[in-house]
Amino acid sequence: MTGNLVEARDLHVRFVTRDATVRAVNGVSFDLAPRETLCILGESGSGKSVTLRALMRLNPAKRTVVEGRLRVGGHDLVAAKERTLSDIRGSVVSMIFQEPMTALDPVFTIGRQIRETILRHEAVGRAEADRRALELLELVQIPSARRRLDAYPHEMSGGLRQRAMIAIALSCRPKLLLADEPTTALDATVQIQILLLLKQLQAELGMGMIFVTHDLGVAGEIADRVAVMYAGRFVEEGPVGALMRAPLHPYTRGLLGATVHDQPRGQRLTTIPGAPPNLEHLPRGCAFAPRCALAEAACLPAVPTLRGPEPGHRARCIRVQECGLERAA
Amino acid sequence: MMFYVIRRILYAVPIALSVGLVCFMLVHIAPGDPVNAIVPPDAPQAVVEQVRRAYGLDKPLPVQFALWLGHVLQGDLGRSLATGRPVWEELRGAVANTLRLAVVASVLGFLIGAVLGGLSGVFRGRLIDRAATTVAVAGVSVPHYWLGMVLVITFSVTFNVLPAMGAGPDNAAGWGWDWAHIRHLILPSVTLAVIPAGIITRAIRGTVSEILGQEFIGTLRGKGLRGRTVAYHVVINAAPQVLAVMGLQLGYLMGGSILVETVFSWPGTGFLLNSAIFQRDIPVLQGTILVLAIFFVLVNLMVDLMQTVLDPRISRA
Numbered sequence: 001m002t003g004n005l006v007e008a009r010d011l012h013v014r015f016v017t018r019d020a021t022v023r024a025v026n027g028v029s030f031d032l033a034p035r036e037t038l039c040i041l042g043e044s045g046s047g048k049s050v051t052l053r054a055l056m057r058l059n060p061a062k063r064t065v066v067e068g069r070l071r072v073g074g075h076d077l078v079a080a081k082e083r084t085l086s087d088i089r090g091s092v093v094s095m096i097f098q099e100p101m102t103a104l105d106p107v108f109t110i111g112r113q114i115r116e117t118i119l120r121h122e123a124v125g126r127a128e129a130d131r132r133a134l135e136l137l138e139l140v141q142i143p144s145a146r147r148r149l150d151a152y153p154h155e156m157s158g159g160l161r162q163r164a165m166i167a168i169a170l171s172c173r174p175k176l177l178l179a180d181e182p183t184t185a186l187d188a189t190v191q192i193q194i195l196l197l198l199k200q201l202q203a204e205l206g207m208g209m210i211f212v213t214h215d216l217g218v219a220g221e222i223a224d225r226v227a228v229m230y231a232g233r234f235v236e237e238g239p240v241g242a243l244m245r246a247p248l249h250p251y252t253r254g255l256l257g258a259t260v261h262d263q264p265r266g267q268r269l270t271t272i273p274g275a276p277p278n279l280e281h282l283p284r285g286c287a288f289a290p291r292c293a294l295a296e297a298a299c300l301p302a303v304p305t306l307r308g309p310e311p312g313h314r315a316r317c318i319r320v321q322e323c324g325l326e327r328a329a
Numbered sequence: 330m331m332f333y334v335i336r337r338i339l340y341a342v343p344i345a346l347s348v349g350l351v352c353f354m355l356v357h358i359a360p361g362d363p364v365n366a367i368v369p370p371d372a373p374q375a376v377v378e379q380v381r382r383a384y385g386l387d388k389p390l391p392v393q394f395a396l397w398l399g400h401v402l403q404g405d406l407g408r409s410l411a412t413g414r415p416v417w418e419e420l421r422g423a424v425a426n427t428l429r430l431a432v433v434a435s436v437l438g439f440l441i442g443a444v445l446g447g448l449s450g451v452f453r454g455r456l457i458d459r460a461a462t463t464v465a466v467a468g469v470s471v472p473h474y475w476l477g478m479v480l481v482i483t484f485s486v487t488f489n490v491l492p493a494m495g496a497g498p499d500n501a502a503g504w505g506w507d508w509a510h511i512r513h514l515i516l517p518s519v520t521l522a523v524i525p526a527g528i529i530t531r532a533i534r535g536t537v538s539e540i541l542g543q544e545f546i547g548t549l550r551g552k553g554l555r556g557r558t559v560a561y562h563v564v565i566n567a568a569p570q571v572l573a574v575m576g577l578q579l580g581y582l583m584g585g586s587i588l589v590e591t592v593f594s595w596p597g598t599g600f601l602l603n604s605a606i607f608q609r610d611i612p613v614l615q616g617t618i619l620v621l622a623i624f625f626v627l628v629n630l631m632v633d634l635m636q637t638v639l640d641p642r643i644s645r646a
Contacts, residue, residue, distance in 0.1 A: 058551055090553030102544040105562055107640050117552040152641045168552065 004071075005176055005208040006032035006055065011068035013047070013054050013232075022279045024050040026232035027068070027303075034175070037202065037209040039223035039240070041216065041255070045276055047232035048212045052178050055210065056093045057085050073175045091121040094169035095178040099185045100161035104153040110137070110164045111149030117171045136167040141197060159190035163197070170201065177202065177209045183218060195221050216259045220244055225312075228252045231277050231287035233303070238313030248308060248315035251288045286316065294319055333637060341630045348622040349401065352615045353394050359611065367410060406616035411608045416616040419601065424620055426496055427590070427597030429504065431582035433514055434521035439575055441522065442529025449530065450537025461530060468527025477520040477592040484516060491516055494594035517593040521586055525578040532574040536567040569636040569643070576632030580625040 013025035024047045032038050042048040053059045054066055057077055070077045073092040080088070097103035105113060114133035118124060124132070130149070137145035140163040153161055162182060169177060179198065183191040199222055202209050213219055219226050220240060227237040228251065236249040247253045257270035274291035277283055283290060285300035292299070298318055308314030309321075364381050372380075381387050385396055400407070406416035445465060449458035485493035497510040504510055540546070540563050549559045587599035594600070598617050605613040637643050 056551060058547060086550075086553045086555060088553070089551055095548075095551045097544060097548060099544065103548045105545045105549065105566070106642060107565055108562065116554065116558065120553055120555070120558070154642055165548075168548070 003033065004031045005034045005036075005073060006030070006210070007069070007071045008055075009069040011051070011054065011070055012066070013050050013059065014065045014067075015059075015063050016065055017063060020280045023282060024232055024279055025054065026282070028229075028232070028234055030227060030234065030237065032176070032208050032210065034208050035202070035206050037211060037222055037224045039211045039213060039219040039226045040229055041213060041219050041226055042229035043214055043276060045279070046229045047279070048229045049180055050232075051229070052095070052180055052210060052212050055176070055178055056089050056095060058089070058095070087121075090117050090174070091172040092174055093176045093178060094172070094174040095180065096162070096165050096169050096182045098181040100158065100165045101153060101185075103165060104161060104168075106153055109150050109152055110156070110167075113164075114149075114168050114171050117168055121172045132171070133167075136171055137164070139170070139201070140164070140167045142167070158186050159193065162186060162190075162194055166194075166198070166201070170205065173205060175207060177207045179209065179211045181213050181215075182211075184213070184215070191218070192221075198222065216244070216255065216261075228255070231282060232279060233287065233316060234306070235288065235317070236313075236315035237306070238308070238310075242310070242313045248313065248320050249288075249317045250292045250294050252315070254291075286318075330637070334634060337630065337633055337637075341626055344626050345623055348626065349398060349619060350394065352619040352622070353397050355615055355618070356611050357390070359609075401619070406619070407612035409610055409613045411605075411610045411613070416612050419613055420598070420616050420620060423596060423598045423601040423617070425504065426595060427583060427586065427599065430514065430517055430521065430586065430590075430595060430597055431579060434518040435525055435575070435579045435582055437518055438522035438525030438578070439529055441526040443533060445526070446530040446533025447537060450534045450541065453534070453538045453541075458534070462534070465527040465530035465534075468523045468530070470527075471523060473520050473523060474588040474592050476523060477517070477589055480516045480520060481592070496596050517586075517589055517595050520593075521582060521589050525575075525582065528578060529571070529574060533567065533571055536570050537563060540566045565639060569640045572632050572635055572639070576628045580628045583624050583628075584621040 008031075009029050011025055011028045012023070015022040015024060026047075028047075028051055030038065040048045040051060050059060054070065055072060055077070057066065057080070059066075061082065066078055068078065072088070075084070075088055075092065077085070077088070104110075111130065111133050114136055115126070115129040118129040118132055119126070122129075133149060134145055137148055142148050142160055142163050148156065148160070148164070153164070156164065162185075165182075177198075182198070183194050186194060195218060198209070198211075201207075209222075211219070211222055223240045225237065226240050226243045227234045228243075228249065229235070230251050236243065236247065236252045238248075243252065244256070247256055251272070254270070254272035258272065260269065263269075272291055277287050277290070285302055286292070286295070286304055289295040289299040304316045304318045306314040306316050307320050314320075364377055364384070364386060367384070368377055368380050378387075385393055388396070404417060406420065408414065409416055409419055412419065442465075445461040449461035449465075452458050481493045484491040492513050493516070496513050497504060546559065546563075549562055554562075584598070586595075586597065587603055589595070590597045590599035591603055598621060601613065602617050604610075605617065
């Protein structure tokens with residue numbers, strides 16, 4: 001066994017209904033080392049949330065087909081039965097959701113929602129679980145934690161709710177924390193607090209973290225490595241610095257061009273024309289080709305393999321070398 | 330919390346008062362002079378006036394209401410015009426009979442509804458859901474007096490296993506929870522249970538499938554909770570809405586069983602109301618409606634209080 005926390009090889013996720021098959025994830029491969037943070041970037045419908053949920057097999061069981069190889073913390077998640085999966089969820093892998101208001105049960109107190117997770121996975125008594133719940137609320141820096149144990153979600157602010165959500169996710173010291181746009185629903189000032197908290201907790205507890213976002217700023221703040229997702233595939237992945245500084249894939253460059261960062265004042269932001277492909281009928285070859293200014297006939301026969309100038313920084317584009325040259329020029 | 334409970338109980342007082350006012354006004358809303366219902370049509374004017382004074386009908390309406398309310402609060406609902414016995418005497422047995430029937434029917438209906446509704450909510454769109462929904466629609470749509478007669482024809486006439494009418498071997502005189510009495514309860518309570526079963530099925534189906542679609546269910550599964558713990562969360566979340574529907578149904582069963590009680594000659598409030606209407610026995614009518622309405626108010630009060638306990642968002646919002 002290698003020392004990786006997550007190993008995904010050629011992971012496919014399809015949603016099958018009577019009318020259609022939606023190919024949400026189409027061959028994703030990556031490794032995550034312990035204590036590493038991977039950020040999956042992409043627009044809505046690129047398959048980033050589905051990938052994240054596949055990492056704890058949380059997509060609806062009846063309609064979802066998962067193929068490929070997926071190991072998390074040494075467990076084979078593709079072969080695992082529901083019983084094993086529920087043992088893994090919450091103890092080995094935990095997730096934080098985007099909207100803490102709807103992701104918390106409205107009629108149970110925060111304390112109880114933490115306690116039931118601890119009681120599910122660990123052989124401790126109620127009193128011990130309550131004590132741990134209090135510790136967790138203090139860990140996520142909720143003020144007057146003791147009082148908040150008895151609070152219901154609707155009695156807390158958005159930021160506090162998200163902290164409570166994090167406390168629940170951390171209640172059994174998971175090795176891997178999944179975060180599905182955890183700051184999107186929050187005010188800008190609260191966003192940065194939550195990001196800093198997550199970063200600090202990750203370092204303290206030594207977790208691996210996979211963070212899904214469409215916000216490049218968030219990615220730059222928190223990630224070690226970034227993977228850009230398009231039409232269910234990683235189209236580019238690399239260390240956060242290199243990827244932000246020198247993106248290889250035209251799509252990544254499009255995303256960066258459409259974001260406010262350190263451009264000169266008054267310069268127009270660029271946009272990517274067109275819309276993402278329909279995941280029921282994926283185009284052949286490079287899925288981004290129809291929207292790509294650099295597309296040529298050679299893009300269409302097959303999906304480009306990941307290639308790149310340096311081993312850790314690769315993109316699915318046949319013109320990666322040119323892009324590299326362009327950059328050098 | 331405590332404050333809310335007290336406030337909610339106080340709210341029930343004006344409602345009960347207005348209910349009382351409506352019941353009191355029945356005498357005066359009903360066509361004709363109430364005195365004519367008491368004295369024979371050919372009675373001399375002097376007798377009419379004497380009766381009018383004796384019943385206090387010569388006083389102004391507000392005074393009459395105050396007097397009537399004072400009596401009611403002391404448990405005096407007047408005397409039946411038909412039998413001359415105190416209304417409360419007539420009513421007591423009938424209310425107990427109806428209560429037995431209504432409670433047994435609602436327990437039956439709620440159980441069936443909970444099972445069918447729970448199943449179809451969880452398996453929404455599948456075969457089992459379609460089957461349960463069909464049963465529910467049929468239950469709501471079937472006229473229950475017709476169902477009652479069909480049951481009587483089947484189980485009493487054809488197979489002769491259950492009695493067709495009455496509340497016991499010696500009818501209204503006394504009740505015991507023994508087979509001789511319970512067998513009389515079976516057909517009417519099954520008949521009465523059908524509608525609430527259908528309504529509860531649909532209410533639970535809707536509520537459960539809505540809750541299952543909410544994001545926090547994903548969180549619960551993501552915490553590794555087992556199916557039965559998730560089910561517990563669903564039940565607690567669904568309970569306030571479902572309880573409200575159940576409370577209404579229990580209320581309807583208390584007052585709405587006139588047809589079924591008539592079909593089965595069940596000596597309950599429905600039966601009593603029916604005969605009071607035909608005999609123009611206004612005091613009995615008043616008393617029965619008042620008791621049923623107060624019962625309805627109390628059931629609603631209880632449902633509200635239970636909802637507050639179950640859903641913390643209600644009392645503090």
